[in-house]
Amino acid sequence: xxxxxxxxGLSENAVVITRVADRQWHALDDGLVVGRGYAExxxxxxxxxxxxxxxxxxxxxxxxxxxxxxxxPLYTVVDEADAGLTACWRRAGFTVRRREWEYTVPxxxxxxxxxxxxxxxxxxxxxxxxxxxxxxxxxxRAIRDEVGATAGWHSMPAxxxxxxxxxxxxxxxxxxxxxxxxxxxxxxxVVTVIRPRIGLLAVRxxxxxxxxxxxxxxxxxxxxxxxxxxxxxxxxxxxxxxxxALVEGFGARPMSSNLELELELGR
Numbered sequence: 610x611x612x613x614x615x616x617x618g619l620s621e622n623a624v625v626i627t628r629v630a631d632r633q634w635h636a637l638d639d640g641l642v643v644g645r646g647y648a649e650x651x652x653x654x655x656x657x658x659x660x661x662x663x664x665x666x667x668x669x670x671x672x673x674x675x676x677x678x679x680x681x682p683l684y685t686v687v688d689e690a691d692a693g694l695t696a697c698w699r700r701a702g703f704t705v706r707r708r709e710w711e712y713t714v715p716x717x718x719x720x721x722x723x724x725x726x727x728x729x730x731x732x733x734x735x736x737x738x739x740x741x742x743x744x745x746x747x748x749x750r751a752i753r754d755e756v757g758a759t760a761g762w763h764s765m766p767a768x769x770x771x772x773x774x775x776x777x778x779x780x781x782x783x784x785x786x787x788x789x790x791x792x793x794x795x796x797x798x799v800v801t802v803i804r805p806r807i808g809l810l811a812v813r814x815x816x817x818x819x820x821x822x823x824x825x826x827x828x829x830x831x832x833x834x835x836x837x838x839x840x841x842x843x844x845x846x847x848x849x850x851x852x853x854a855l856v857e858g859f860g861a862r863p864m865s866s867n868l869e870l871e872l873e874l875g876r
Contacts, residue, residue, distance in 0.1 A: 624667060626674040634674055636667045646671040648679055657684045665697060672701040676872065683872040688865065695868060703870035708847040712861040714807070716834035716841060721859040723827035729819045732789060734828045737799065738782040745786060746778055748793035752811045753777060779808070785828055787812070787821045797825040805833050805841040810852075822855065830859075 624644075625637045636644035644662030651657055658675060662668040676683070685703065687694050718724030728734055778784070779798065787795040795812035799805055807829065812821045833841055843861065845852045 624670055626670050628674070628678070632679070634671055636662060636671050643667050644671050646675050648675065648683070655682070655684055656680065657686070659685060660697070665693075668697045669700065672697070676701060681872050681876055682874045685870050687868050687870065689868050690865065695870075698870050701872070702876050703872050706869045706871040709844050709867045709869065710847060710853075710863045711865045711867070712843050712845060712856050713864050714830065714841045714843055714856060714859060714861040716830045716838055718827075718831060718834065721827070721830055723823070723830060723859060726820070726823050726827040728787060728821065728824035732787050732794060732819075732821060732824070734824060735786045735788050735793075736828070736832070737785045740781065740784055740786045740793070740796075742778075742781050744788075744793045745781055745784055745796065748786065748796055748813065749778055752796075752813060755814045756811075783808075785825060785832075787816075787825055789816075795821045795825055797829050799829050799833070799841070801838075805838050807841055807843040826855070826859070 623638050626634055627637060628634050632648040634646040635642050636646075643664070644660065644667040646658065646660040646662075648656055648658045656679065658672075658679065660668050660671050660675070662671060683703075684706070685698055687698065689695070689708065715721055780800070783800050784796050784798050786793045786797075794816045796809065797807065797811075798809040800808050807826075810822060810825060812825075830841065843856055844867075845856060847853070847866075
């Protein structure tokens with residue numbers, strides 16, 4: 610979105626902000642919708658705001674009305690290349706909380722160097738669509754509990770897909786897993802809509818540094834390569850140096866970045 614000053618024919622004073630539904634607002638100029646704003650609570654419990662307006666002053670009016678009614682802390686995500694939108698949110702009091710890089714990851718084993726990678730002894734890779742759903746949900750819950758007890762899931766990318774309470778598995782058929790003798794040790798989720806996206810790669814805390822994450826990634830990328838995809842996409846938080854080193858070690862290249870902005874509690 611590129612916001613612009615009011616052109617002739619559009620009066621800032623004539624714009625009326627109306628709440629049209631719960632957490633939804635419209636900016637109206639002589640009955641014409643010239644901007645929209647809404648907020649949604651995502652699966653991790655955080656509240657995210659969005660404003661769609663072509664003009665700075667409309668954005669500011671919408672943001673002012675929304676922030677008067679919404680609780681804090683409040684979050685939003687912007688493309689870092691969109692300097693105009695970022696400036697609008699900063700005027701509203703938001704500050705940068707974190708940066709997330711979007712990488713393109715080659716799938717060809719000759720480019721990644723993963724062709725000869727095997728899982729460690731006693732571990733097998735179960736392809737997507739073949740995992741036992743009970744064990745899959747068990748390892749997902751265990752890993753999330755581990756993260757919640759340390760860094761916290763607030764430090765992870767916010768899931769945008771609404772899920773039933775307590776259900777964090779998005780389409781079980783999209784997950785490949787690393788299986789031990791009696792339980793799953795790690796998982797990887799790949800979703801393909803227009804392009805393949807690695808949405809989650811995680812290993813139980815006690816099983817890390819054994820090469821399980823590399824084996825899962827080698828399997829997922831190899832599967833995509835055989836399916837005809839030259840590259841996949843992945844998001845990595847800038848502060849996560851281990852994940853950054855992992856993907857860049859396989860030839861991944863940063864293509865763009867997003868900023869998560871926060872309006873702090875009590876602002």
